[in-house]
Amino acid sequence: MCMLSTKATCNSHGQDSSYFLGWQEYEKNPFHEVSNTNGIIQMGLAENQLCFDILKSWLAKNPDAAGFQRNGESIFGELALFQDYHGIPEFKKALAEFMSEIRGNKVSFDPTHLVLTAGATSANETLMFCLAEPGEAFLLPTPYYPGFDRDLKWRTGVEIVPIHCTSSNGFQVTETALTEAYQEAQKRNLRVKGVLVTNPSNPLGTTMTRNELNMLVNFVEDKGIHLVSDEIYSGTAFSTPSFVSVMEILKERKCVDDNGCSELWNRIHVVYSLSKDLGLPGFRVGAIYSNDDRVVSAATKMSSFGLISSQTQYLLAAMLSDKKLTKNYISENHKRLRQRQKKLVSGLQKAGISCLKGNAGLFCWVDMRHLLRSNTFEAEMELWKKIVYEVRLNISPGSSCHCTEPGWFRVCFANMSEDTLDLALQRLKAFVTEYYNIPEVNGHHQTIRLNHSRRRSLTKWVFRLSFDDRSPIPGR
Amino acid sequence: MGFTLSNQQQLLSKIATGTGHGENTPYFDGWKAFDSDPYHPTTNPQGVIQMGLAENQLSFDLIQEWVLKNPEASICTAQGAKEFKDIAIFQDYHGLPEFRKAVANFMGKVRGNRVTFNPDRIVMSGGATGAHEMVAFCLADPGEAFLVPVPYYPGFDRDLRWRTGVQLLPVACESSNNFKITRAALEDAYEKAQKANIRVKGLLITNPSNPLGTILDRETLKSLVTFINEKNIHLVCDEIYAATVFTQPRFISIAEILEEEDVVCNRDLVHIVYSLSKDMGFPGFRVGIVYSYNDAVVNCARKMSSFGLVSTQTQRLIASMLSDNEFVDRFIVESAKRLEERHTKFTEGLEEQGTTCLKSNGGLFVWMDLHKHLKEQTFEAEMALWRTIINEVKLNVSPGVSFHCPQPGWFRVCFVNMDDQTMEVALERIRHFVLQDKEAAVVAMKKKKNCWQSKKLSLSFNHRRFDEVNMSPHSPIPQSPLVRAT
Numbered sequence: 008m009c010m011l012s013t014k015a016t017c018n019s020h021g022q023d024s025s026y027f028l029g030w031q032e033y034e035k036n037p038f039h040e041v042s043n044t045n046g047i048i049q050m051g052l053a054e055n056q057l058c059f060d061i062l063k064s065w066l067a068k069n070p071d072a073a074g075f076q077r078n079g080e081s082i083f084g085e086l087a088l089f090q091d092y093h094g095i096p097e098f099k100k101a102l103a104e105f106m107s108e109i110r111g112n113k114v115s116f117d118p119t120h121l122v123l124t125a126g127a128t129s130a131n132e133t134l135m136f137c138l139a140e141p142g143e144a145f146l147l148p149t150p151y152y153p154g155f156d157r158d159l160k161w162r163t164g165v166e167i168v169p170i171h172c173t174s175s176n177g178f179q180v181t182e183t184a185l186t187e188a189y190q191e192a193q194k195r196n197l198r199v200k201g202v203l204v205t206n207p208s209n210p211l212g213t214t215m216t217r218n219e220l221n222m223l224v225n226f227v228e229d230k231g232i233h234l235v236s237d238e239i240y241s242g243t244a245f246s247t248p249s250f251v252s253v254m255e256i257l258k259e260r261k262c263v264d265d266n267g268c269s270e271l272w273n274r275i276h277v278v279y280s281l282s283k284d285l286g287l288p289g290f291r292v293g294a295i296y297s298n299d300d301r302v303v304s305a306a307t308k309m310s311s312f313g314l315i316s317s318q319t320q321y322l323l324a325a326m327l328s329d330k331k332l333t334k335n336y337i338s339e340n341h342k343r344l345r346q347r348q349k350k351l352v353s354g355l356q357k358a359g360i361s362c363l364k365g366n367a368g369l370f371c372w373v374d375m376r377h378l379l380r381s382n383t384f385e386a387e388m389e390l391w392k393k394i395v396y397e398v399r400l401n402i403s404p405g406s407s408c409h410c411t412e413p414g415w416f417r418v419c420f421a422n423m424s425e426d427t428l429d430l431a432l433q434r435l436k437a438f439v440t441e442y443y444n445i446p447e448v449n450g451h452h453q454t455i456r457l458n459h460s461r462r463r464s465l466t467k468w469v470f471r472l473s474f475d476d477r478s479p480i481p482g483r
Numbered sequence: 484m485g486f487t488l489s490n491q492q493q494l495l496s497k498i499a500t501g502t503g504h505g506e507n508t509p510y511f512d513g514w515k516a517f518d519s520d521p522y523h524p525t526t527n528p529q530g531v532i533q534m535g536l537a538e539n540q541l542s543f544d545l546i547q548e549w550v551l552k553n554p555e556a557s558i559c560t561a562q563g564a565k566e567f568k569d570i571a572i573f574q575d576y577h578g579l580p581e582f583r584k585a586v587a588n589f590m591g592k593v594r595g596n597r598v599t600f601n602p603d604r605i606v607m608s609g610g611a612t613g614a615h616e617m618v619a620f621c622l623a624d625p626g627e628a629f630l631v632p633v634p635y636y637p638g639f640d641r642d643l644r645w646r647t648g649v650q651l652l653p654v655a656c657e658s659s660n661n662f663k664i665t666r667a668a669l670e671d672a673y674e675k676a677q678k679a680n681i682r683v684k685g686l687l688i689t690n691p692s693n694p695l696g697t698i699l700d701r702e703t704l705k706s707l708v709t710f711i712n713e714k715n716i717h718l719v720c721d722e723i724y725a726a727t728v729f730t731q732p733r734f735i736s737i738a739e740i741l742e743e744e745d746v747v748c749n750r751d752l753v754h755i756v757y758s759l760s761k762d763m764g765f766p767g768f769r770v771g772i773v774y775s776y777n778d779a780v781v782n783c784a785r786k787m788s789s790f791g792l793v794s795t796q797t798q799r800l801i802a803s804m805l806s807d808n809e810f811v812d813r814f815i816v817e818s819a820k821r822l823e824e825r826h827t828k829f830t831e832g833l834e835e836q837g838t839t840c841l842k843s844n845g846g847l848f849v850w851m852d853l854h855k856h857l858k859e860q861t862f863e864a865e866m867a868l869w870r871t872i873i874n875e876v877k878l879n880v881s882p883g884v885s886f887h888c889p890q891p892g893w894f895r896v897c898f899v900n901m902d903d904q905t906m907e908v909a910l911e912r913i914r915h916f917v918l919q920d921k922e923a924a925v926v927a928m929k930k931k932k933n934c935w936q937s938k939k940l941s942l943s944f945n946h947r948r949f950d951e952v953n954m955s956p957h958s959p960i961p962q963s964p965l966v967r968a969t
Contacts, residue, residue, distance in 0.1 A: 010684070010715075015621045015783040059568045066559045066567065074560060075550060083550060084543040089767040090610075090760075125609055125769075129790045136646055137499040141625075162620055162646070162787070200494075233494070274494065288574040289795030305499035308506060309646070312616050313609035313791035317767030318800065322559060422572075 014162060029391075033401040040427060048431045051401040053209065053369045054422035055243065055286035057343040058336060062285070065332050072325035075318075082321075089317040092310050094123040098320040101327035102294060106279055108333055109242045114254040122295040122306040123320070125313030127239050127280035128158050130293040131203075133309045134276060135163040137302050138233050144168050144197040145235070146188045148180045150372075150408035150415070152209045159203070168192040168199070171411050174374075177363060178211055180204070180219050185226050201233030201274075202226065207240040207250060210408050210417035211372045212348075212365030214250045224256055224271070233274045242284030242337060244367040245345040253277065273299035281323070283369060284340070290319045344369070344421060347428070351420040354432030358439045369421040373402075376414030378443065387413040398438045400431055503645040509869065510535070510637040510885035517879040524904060532909050535879040537693065537847045538900035539727065539764035541821040542814065546763070549810050556803035558796060570795045576788050578607050582798040585805035586772060590757060592811055593726045598738040600774060606784040607798075608771035609791025611723050611758035615642040617791070618754055618773055621783045622717050623649045623684040629719070630672050630686045632656050632664045634850075634886035634893070636693045643687070652676055652683070658852075658890050661841060662695055664688070664703055669710050685717030685752075686710070691724040691734060694886050694895035695850050696843030698728060704740045708748050717752050726762035726815055728845035729823035741776070750776035759801065761847060762818075768797045822847075822899065825906070829898045832910040836917045840896075847899040851880070854892025856920050865891040876916045878909060 029051050038046035066072070075083040089095065096118070103116040124130040139145065141164025147155065148170040159165055170188040172178040185202075192199045202223060206215040227234040236253040244250035253275055277296040282288035292315055295306050327333060351371055352362055363372040379386040384406045391404040394416075405415035420428060505511075513535045522530035555562040558570045573579065583602035590600045608614035623629065625648025631639060632654040643649055654672040656662040669686070676683045686707065690699045699707075711718045720737040728734040737753060740746055755774040760766035770793050773784050793801075805811055830840055830849060840849040857864040862884045869882040872894075883893030898906055 011777075011779060011783065012620060012622055012624050012627075014624075015779065054572055056568070056572065059571070062571075063564055063567055066564055067561065070560070072559065074554070074557065075547075081547050081551075083547045084540065084764075087543065087546075087765045087767050088538055088540070090769075125791045126789075129609075132790055137496055138494070140496050157786075157789070162790075231494070282574075287571045289571050291574075291792050291794050299495075301495060301499065305495070305504070308504040308641075311609075311641075312613045312646075314769050316769050316794035316797040319794040319796050322796065 029395055029401045029403065032395050036399075038399070038427065040424065044430075045399065047395065047399045047401050048427060048434075049401050049422060050419045050431060051403045051417070052422050053283065053417075053419050054288065055283055055340070055344075055369050056422050057347065058286060058340050061332070061336050061339060062326070065326060065329065069325060069329075072322050075321075086317045086321055089320075090314065092123075092307055092314060094121075094315070095317065095320045095324055097328065098324035099123065101324050102279075105327045105333055106241075106296075108330075109284070109337060110250070110252050110255065114252060114258055116254075116296055120296055120298060120303050122297070122303055122310055123315050124293040124295060124306075124310050125291040125315060126282065126288070126293040127237065127278055128154065128293070129291075129310075129313040130278045130280070130295045131155070131158045131235075131237065132161075132163060133306050133313075134235055134278065134295055134302075135159050135165045136309060137305045138235075138276075139163070139165045139200040141165065142197070143200045144192050146170050146185070146192065146199060146202045148172050148178075148184075148204060148208075150178070150210055150405055150410035152205060153403075153407045153409075155203075165200075166192075166195075166197050168195070168197065169409055169411075170202075174363075174412055174415075177213070178208075178372075179216065180223065182222055182226070185222070189230070199230070199232055201235060203235040203237065205237040205240070206253070207238075207244055207367035209240060209368060210370060210403065210405075211363055212368035212370050213363065213372075214244050214248060214367050216248070217251055217256070220251060220253055220256045224253070224260070224275070227274060228271045231274075233276065235276050235278065237278040239278065239280040240283050240368050241279070242340060243344055243369060245341040245348070246366045248366060250367065273297075273302075276302065285336075290323070291315060292319065292323065347420050347425075350425070350428060351418065351432070354428070355418075355435070358432070358436040359443075360435070360439065370417050370419040373416045373418045374414065375416055376412070378439070379414050382413055384413045390414075391416070394435075394438070398434050400434060498646055503641065505637065505641040505645070508637055508640075508885050509866065509882050513869075513873055513879040513881060516873045520877075522877070522905065522908075524908075528908075529877065531873065531877045531879050532905060532912070533879050533900065534897045534909060535881045535895075536900050537761065537895075537897050538766065539761055539818075539822075539847050540900050540902075541764075541825060542818045543764060545810075545814055545817060546804075549804060549807070550800075553803060553807075556800050558799055563799075566799070570799050573795045574792070576607070576785055576792060578605070578793065579795060579798045579802055581802040581806065582793070585802045586757075586770075588808075589805040589811060590725075590772075590774070592808075592815060593762065594734070594736045594738065598736060598742060600738070604774050604776070604781050606773040606775070606781060607788050607791070607793045608773055608784075609793075610760060610766070610769045610771040611721065611756055612638065612642050612771065613769075613791035614756045614758065614771040614773045615639065615719075615721070616645075616647060617784055617787050618719055618756065618780075619643045619647045619649045620787060621780050622719075622754075623647070625649065627682045627684045628652050628676055630654050630669065630676070630683060632662075632668075632688060634662070634694055634883060634888040635687075636689060637881075637885045637887075639687070649684075650681060651687075652681070653887055654686075655889060658841075658893070661697070662692075664699070664707065666706050666710065669707075673714060683714070683716055685719055687719045687721065689721040689724075690737070691722075691728055691845035693724060693846060694848060694881070694883075695841055696846030696848055697841065698732065698734050698845055700732065701735055701740070704735060704737060705743075705746060708737075708740055708746060711752055712748055715749075715752070717754065719754050719756060721756045723756065723758040723761050724846050725757070726818065727822055727847060729819040729826060730844045732844065734845065751779075752777070754780060763814075768801070769793060770797065770801060825899060825903075828903075829906060829910065832907075833913065836914045838913065838917055848895050848897040851894045851896045852892060853894055854890070856917075857892050860891055862891045868892075869894070872916070876912050878912060 033047045033049050036046045038048040099118040099121050103118040103121055107115045144166040146168050168188050168191055170184045241250055279294045281292040297303050361374050365371055378390055387404055387406055394400050403417040517531045517533045520530045522532040554560040557563045558567045583605040586605055587600040587602040608617050628650040631651050633656055652672055655668045725734055753776045757772040759770040775781050839852045856868055865882055865884055872878055872880055881895040
């Protein structure tokens with residue numbers, strides 16, 4: 008083989024991680040409601056499939072957007088030629104307004120500060136190219152979305168230093184953890200350029216508290232570094248506490264005008280996308296919002312490498328400009344997500360499994376620590392393999408999200424029908440019953456060895472949870 | 484907490500604050516002039532006509548007709564809506580299988596079905612812009628280099644270098660032999676790199692050429708293949724103008740060369756960049772393709788394509804359109820026919836005025852020779868002429884210096900991005916300018932004769948200008964340091 012670049016031959020694209028291996032197994036044997044009922048159910052993909060009927064009914068009523076027409080006249084040529092990286096103005100305006108609406112109109116977004124990119128994948132990478140040199144670092148709270156290892160680091164050469172969060176306080180970011188991460192970076196001789204958070208969090212399914220956000224803003228202000236807030240799940244915050252955007256925090260600090268914190272204002276950037284809120288990952292619609300003109304300018308030029316198809320911009324401009332649609336969609340989306348999450352949580356409970364109390368996202372952060380043979384990541388992998396191959400559910404192990412505690416799994420609930428979710432929960436319950444509730448171990452179901460006392464207390468605990476309608480372990 | 488200016492600068496990356504985006508070059512300046520005063524036949528007939536944008540606007544009616552007849556190709560119509568959900572959630576970076584199959588099919592047809600393309604080697608990217616950057620990331624490390632024959636598309640400076648840290652080193656091509664890529668020039672460029680301790684990873688060619696509008700002949704292509712195999716470097720062929728070749732000699736793709744019996748080539752070294760922006764006229768849809776014969780590159784590029792996938796809405800439309808063989812066959816023929824008609828009209832119109840262009844049979848532009856109109860054979864004079872053309876003649880054309888052309892006086896002039904009427908207006912403006920310039924030159928000549936006789940000006944200065952005005956159009960340019968490409 009002849010010489011390729013280092014980037015091509017290394018593996019920092021991150022695709023050898025278990026997150027992606029589970030997908031591969033799923034691809035080999037995918038569940039289908041009719042043709043492959045024994046297949047693997049995909050619960051590792053954070054998709055939102057709950058509200059397509061709303062979009063389709065809008066499309067049926069709005070033929071113009073569908074047929075490349077404006078007021079009945081064909082604009083195909085105009086669209087096909089439109090490659091201005093500033094984007095279609097109507098689209099940016101509609102997107103900015105949609106972002107505002109999701110935040111209860113508590114903040115507004117200036118379309119001229121919005122940069123369109125081919126998905127949040129591209130937005131995050133582009134921001135790294137703009138904010139950091141190769142070898143510099145961003146701090147990220149763990150657990151975090153596995154794709155960040157590729158998106159933030161691969162081609163940019165930027166490093167990620169984790170901010171360790173634990174279940175002791177529901178994985179919230181603490182000042183201690185932040186400071187420790189910063190010091191760790193310094194020990195490794197890495198210049199820290201910023202902090203990147205996902206809010207609402209993937210994989211936790213929770214929104215950040217005001218305290219956390221203020222603490223983060225104070226931290227970046229003190230250190231003179233950037234804060235990137237990936238808010239792609241902002242429209243999926245379906246129950247209290249309500250979602251608070253970092254832009255709201257800034258507004259509360261009155262950082263809009265030039266009164267001393269405008270430099271801070273320039274160092275806060277938001278990433279958005281329509282992949283989760285609207286369930287349109289295939290359309291590749293991402294955006295960077297920055298208050299810094301230079302970042303907007305540089306990122307806009309970089310967006311040449313991944314612009315949004317004008318065909319898609321046009322359709323979505325029409326859709327998002329329809330305020331009746333957006334209002335209805337946002338509230339209906341919340342309602343359906345809330346119902347679906349409840350179903351998953353209660354189904355897990357019946358299997359003796361609890362989750363971090365979540366109020367957002369398309370997944371639950373599930374606590375299976377009690378099912379581990381030992382408190383190790385090897386045991387987590389063992390359990391995960393069993394769940395993928397035997398229970399035939401593809402869920403994401405916490406280690407792939409860089410969680411510091413073994414035993415946590417991300418389980419998605421919005422990318423399947425209700426019936427499929429029921430089936431998945433049945434399978435899980437059967438698995439737990441089979442492996443953990445049988446008092447005598449006589450060699451038949453011997454894949455997990457537990458020491459005698461632990462097994463007994465485990466069994467008791469599992470039985471108790473099965474028959475109690477106790478709420479999940481409180482996290483927030 | 485107060486920050487000094489230098490602290491502020493350091494908060495952003497060098498890539499963000501530097502000029503690697505390449506947008507401060509004259510190529511883009513002309514666009515700015517156009518943006519502030521754009522021509523319109525009725526509302527702004529004195530405005531600047533855009534001739535700096537290589538767009539193909541001649542065949543939209545054919546496509547529009549197809550779109551209307553095929554509503555199921557759009558996932559948003561009543562006929563296509565049943566697929567809306569499946570398409571909207573599909574984010575697999577392999578792309579829709581039917582999309583890859585249709586693109587492979589189209590690429591084969593554009594090459595007269597003389598070669599076939601394997602859909603599994605097709606990787607998506609954010610336009611050809613994204614494709615080039617992706618290929619550079621796959622093949623080269625920061626500091627390593629690609630050789631590129633001049634003149635070349637200005638965007639390469641950004642696409643291949645900006646975020647990748649890769650260098651571009653020119654391969655000298657001269658107007659005296661119609662900018663042919665010679666073995667000697669290739670060797671020369673390669674050696675220069677060796678001496679400067681720069682590792683060359685590949686050779687990038689654009690065929691058909693932007694800005695020349697010409698195609699590479701079989702002999703040249705074979706010599707390029709020999710060269711890269713000897714040096715064990717990659718060959719990246721940008722073939723985005725493949726379907727714009729409208730007359731003989733026909734376009735020969737690198738894919739065809741690889742199939743020839745007497746050609747010995749390590750296929751792992753060959754990669755094609757393609758796009759629908761020029762051949763179909765769809766720059767807005769961002770359909771870029773990397774086709775590599777190297778499995779590892781396909782693999783790596785596919786992962787990188789996550790940063791610039793084609794919208795599945797668009798994939799679906801393209802898959803439908805390009806699978807319609809009857810339509811594709813008709814489109815390719817009709818599009819070439821219209822390009823030929825337009826090209827003939829335009830070049831004949833130019834010849835009538837005595838304006839010559841490099842003889843070409845493809846592309847969406849001509850490579851116009853205006854060196855006769857330069858006050859002196861320097862790039863400063865070229866810039867001055869260019870400013871005149873924009874501000875007075877009111878045409879946005881692209882000066883050769885922005886394409887790294889080694890000799891001043893060449894301009895790329897696009898003529899397919901407008902209707903017939905606008906083209907006529909442009910021709911008229913050029914005619915007017917050429918006439919005026921001829922008269923002015925005659926007046927200047929007369930004045931010079933008088934000055935010469937009055938002995939008031941320094942002799943050496945006048946002497947040189949006199950010589951230049953009398954030079955034949957194709958003799959070598961006097962050796963100003965600006966003439967050599969760096």
